[in-house]
Amino acid sequence: MNREGMTRGGRLLILALVQTAVLAALIGFRQWTLETGTPVVLAIRPVDPRSLFQGDYVQLSYEIGHLRIDRLAGDDDLERGETVFVDLQPGRPAWQATGVWRQRPVAAPAGAVLRGRVDWVAEQQCEESGTGESTAIVPCRIAGIHYGIESYFVPEGKGREWEQPPEGERIDIRVAINRAGTPAISAILVNGQPKVEEGLF
Amino acid sequence: MVQAGTTDRITPLLHQYYVSRLRSDLSRWVEQGWVKREDMDAILKDAASSDRASGSLPNLLALLGAVLVAAGALLFLAANWEGMGRIAKLAVLAAALWGAHAASYAAVRVKADQFAEAMMLLSVALFGAGIMLIGQIYHLSADPPAGVLLWALGAIVAAWAWPSQLAACAALVLISLWFTLAAPESPLPVYLPFLPVWAAMLPPVLRMRWMGAYHVALASAAWFVVVTLVLLMSANDAAAEDFLRLGSALAALFLAVGSLLSGVASAVPFAVPLERYALMGALAGVSVLALPSFHDGQAGGNPWWSGLAMLVLLAALGGAVIRWRSVADRLALGTVALVAVAVACAMVPEEHGWLALAALNLVLVAALIGLIAEGYRRDDRFVVNLGFVAFALTILRLYFDTFWLLFDRSLFFMVGGLLVIALGWGLERKRRHLIGDLGEAA
Numbered sequence: 001m002n003r004e005g006m007t008r009g010g011r012l013l014i015l016a017l018v019q020t021a022v023l024a025a026l027i028g029f030r031q032w033t034l035e036t037g038t039p040v041v042l043a044i045r046p047v048d049p050r051s052l053f054q055g056d057y058v059q060l061s062y063e064i065g066h067l068r069i070d071r072l073a074g075d076d077d078l079e080r081g082e083t084v085f086v087d088l089q090p091g092r093p094a095w096q097a098t099g100v101w102r103q104r105p106v107a108a109p110a111g112a113v114l115r116g117r118v119d120w121v122a123e124q125q126c127e128e129s130g131t132g133e134s135t136a137i138v139p140c141r142i143a144g145i146h147y148g149i150e151s152y153f154v155p156e157g158k159g160r161e162w163e164q165p166p167e168g169e170r171i172d173i174r175v176a177i178n179r180a181g182t183p184a185i186s187a188i189l190v191n192g193q194p195k196v197e198e199g200l201f
Numbered sequence: 202m203v204q205a206g207t208t209d210r211i212t213p214l215l216h217q218y219y220v221s222r223l224r225s226d227l228s229r230w231v232e233q234g235w236v237k238r239e240d241m242d243a244i245l246k247d248a249a250s251s252d253r254a255s256g257s258l259p260n261l262l263a264l265l266g267a268v269l270v271a272a273g274a275l276l277f278l279a280a281n282w283e284g285m286g287r288i289a290k291l292a293v294l295a296a297a298l299w300g301a302h303a304a305s306y307a308a309v310r311v312k313a314d315q316f317a318e319a320m321m322l323l324s325v326a327l328f329g330a331g332i333m334l335i336g337q338i339y340h341l342s343a344d345p346p347a348g349v350l351l352w353a354l355g356a357i358v359a360a361w362a363w364p365s366q367l368a369a370c371a372a373l374v375l376i377s378l379w380f381t382l383a384a385p386e387s388p389l390p391v392y393l394p395f396l397p398v399w400a401a402m403l404p405p406v407l408r409m410r411w412m413g414a415y416h417v418a419l420a421s422a423a424w425f426v427v428v429t430l431v432l433l434m435s436a437n438d439a440a441a442e443d444f445l446r447l448g449s450a451l452a453a454l455f456l457a458v459g460s461l462l463s464g465v466a467s468a469v470p471f472a473v474p475l476e477r478y479a480l481m482g483a484l485a486g487v488s489v490l491a492l493p494s495f496h497d498g499q500a501g502g503n504p505w506w507s508g509l510a511m512l513v514l515l516a517a518l519g520g521a522v523i524r525w526r527s528v529a530d531r532l533a534l535g536t537v538a539l540v541a542v543a544v545a546c547a548m549v550p551e552e553h554g555w556l557a558l559a560a561l562n563l564v565l566v567a568a569l570i571g572l573i574a575e576g577y578r579r580d581d582r583f584v585v586n587l588g589f590v591a592f593a594l595t596i597l598r599l600y601f602d603t604f605w606l607l608f609d610r611s612l613f614f615m616v617g618g619l620l621v622i623a624l625g626w627g628l629e630r631k632r633r634h635l636i637g638d639l640g641e642a643a
Contacts, residue, residue, distance in 0.1 A: 148342030
């Protein structure tokens, strides 16, 4: 029994170490992404303030979360559930998507590649600018892409401050994208200036 | 032949009841002179000292305690969210996790194995809480299926390493949850990644003969089959009838597999639950297919799916015939025949749909009578009881189907009430008679 107890003790120690290591790795991987990833600024879409905050987390809706895939480079026959790679190029104030691919493309020197998952694909009618002030309604293909950075947890009650930003205030999200295309939120920007910056502790 | 009680496990609470009942029975038997008074104490001592009885209340309390501590840890963190720094939150989390492991070790050192199990379950719960809290604290990429999978892998490691049946049960539940979240979002028509993860939990379950975890594993596999069929059929615009026919055929196949396994002495404890789950699945599937309101008299369905169901049934038939020829076991063979009739109904032209439905109901009633007879022949109380319950429900359902529109409402309920009373009295009398015979035979 004593010998068995020692054996079980050893196994238990390894189990506790493995579980702790997994939890630490979650933090470490995210920190590695923040430290080494390409910083990218993403615009969030204006959303109904009544549904922007749910409890104590912010539901972020990115402009690159809805992509018109018939106008972007890459694959336009995407299906729900597929993993895709979105090519991003710097822009002002936020970066823009220039292509969507099933296979990871080589990022342009100044660009970054973000990995996401297709939530839905829809054939729609889109408004398109013509010459002068005229617009035309044309068929288009839109894909909803999920990047895993759509939730941002905030202290209870703090979300209200951002729910209805003052007139003229613009909120963007800065993320770091690692070599695998995985993003991590690194800052909340108000009019281009960091309001909240993420760190290790 | 499979003995009905082979795999029956007496739970601690049932064991307490058993000892109490034994004490009163023994007193009576001593008075009758059937048992010597000096033997009574020895019998009671042996029954009370059985492993199954050891610490039933402390075990239950330990389990409840584990759940309360896990809930308390989460509530503490939630309530002190703003007041605690990240380091403090992580420290509480790590201390709770390591504390649960230390408690497991201390418990096993004093031979409180059940308490150690409860602490192991607590550590699995805290590991999951850790994943969720770190995800929240550090705004990790939201991927619920991946988070649950990571949690499940932690539980699998715990179940293997300790080894712990409760951790195995938790792992199997988490694997099912991961599959439920991931499969609908996946482009894969059949979410095969489920199978290796699920199978990773089987070796300790089979080696340690954890019957509780085995039941959870079977339920998990059944869930995989049902969800996969629903997703496949919804993606292919198949009818619900197709789903039920293919599902019933698969249940018959699993029943045949269980029946074959019961021929291997070492596999009998695992074969019997498999047979029972599969039998219940097949009966449920055919019973729903036999409802007139379900398909409104139309055979319905796509012949392609019915053909696939027939192929599955052919494989089941092979196993059922082997079993029938070797030990005259008719359970699998009868079930295959019943499901085959249900599948064949799909091939009847629509204008004869009602005829096919009537035939299916007749075959179902005959099959249920045959099930009771086969249960009696196998000395299997479960099969006898299942047969009686299914038979009574089917007769009542047929009464509702047939006379609801024909009778005056008051007459319908009066006749129905009399039918229920007569069925209840007659069937219970017959059931007790058969079960009593089984008891005497045993």
